[in-house]
Amino acid sequence: MDKELEEVNKFYNIVIEFIANYSFQILGALIIIIIGIFVSRYVQKFVLRVMINNKIDETLSGFVANFVRFLVVAIMAILALGKLGISIAPFIAALGAISLTAGLALQGSVSNFAAGIVLVLTKPFKIGDTITVHDVYGEVEDIKLSYTSLRNEDGEQITIPNKYMIGDVLVNSFSYRVVEGNVGVAYDSDVEKAISTIKDVVLSQKDVSSENEPIVGVERFNDSSVDIAYRYWAPTKSFFKTQYDVNIKVLKALNSADITIPFPQREIRVLGEDSVSK
Structure with a gap:
């Protein structure tokens, strides 16, 4: 004690x-x-x-x-x-x-932070723009120092490390993406009328950008048709929906204007009929 x-x-x-x-x-x-x-x-x-x-x-x-x-x-x-x-x-x-x-x-993380600072200073894109990088596209939802978040039309969130934003080719189409389509019309159809009809359909679509005028014209001459191409800008969030709506309206408009959309045809001639009859 x-x-x-x-x-x-x-x-x-x-x-x-x-x-x-x-x-x-x-x-x-x-x-x-x-x-x-x-x-x-x-x-x-x-x-x-x-x-x-x-x-x-x-x-x-x-x-x-x-x-x-x-x-x-x-x-x-x-x-x-x-x-x-x-x-x-x-x-x-x-x-x-x-x-x-x-x-x-943390070498990779440090490079992401450094790239994030460069992005913030140079501002090659902003929230709401549509960018394509590494064959991935989407609308910019958030920009952090280490990564950038995109959101595509399917609602999927895509997270891209910022080092890929600096070290790769980056395409910024802002809030729209270009849509390309084509349709073939018969040689005996009024091609100028077909072009005018397609352009009217594209311009009447509410989701199509009014800032960039759609381009419609003859793309090529195929064996069975004259191919007419059309290009316009659609919002990233409704890219495919707008494309499908325009395509069905183009088909209906051409049918209403009596413009034929041909299918591939082949003309076969048989020579030497006497030998065939024997």
């Missing part, structure tokens, strides 16, 4: 001695940390407000503001450790080793 009381008394003396020797250092370190937290919040809001007022992208502004806040807290933490008399050299060395290891492990 006396031994236990002696150990408790010894521990108590150590605690009292520690508090007596380091109480002001601990208090000073806590004050530095608290001041750092408040200052970092103020600096973060200030940086964010300045960047937004200068019309810098909101995503990049938030990233920079958060990074500045982290730097302020890190600097105050280093000052607090120095106040306690703790050498920060081992911490800096350890931080460097951790940073190197993390950089190698």
Whole structure:
């Protein structure tokens, strides 16, 4: 019992001695940390407000503001450790080793973040545009620093790492995509009337872009028909629906205008009738 009381008394003396020797250092370190937290919040809001007022992208502004806040807290933490008399050299060395290891492990992620910053600064597309990259297309739904989200007509969400947005050919057709179609008419049909009929159908479709005039004309001369091609712009969200609606209306309009859509024909002539009769 006396031994236990002696150990408790010894521990108590150590605690009292520690508090007596380091109480002001601990208090000073806590004050530095608290001041750092408040200052970092103020600096973060200030940086964010300045960047937004200068019309810098909101995503990049938030990233920079958060990074500045982290730097302020890190600097105050280093000052607090120095106040306690703790050498920060081992911490800096350890931080460097951790940073190197993390950089190698997250090399792909880092490249995505770097590409995201380039996208935000250069702005090759914006939310609502239709882009095609890596044979994938869709309407831009969200732009993050590490990836970009697209949404296609089927409602599928497509997530593309930003490094592919910078390192590959990117096609931006904004909010529309071009639709191409063709139909063959008979050689004895009024081709100019057929072209005018198809153009009227395309122009009457409400979903077709009014900013880009549809193009209709003779594409080629086939064995059994004159092929008429037509091109117009349809919204990405209703690309196939618009295409199918236009096609059925073109068919009905051509039939109503008595314009023949031929099928492949072959004319066969038999020579040497006398030999055949034998």
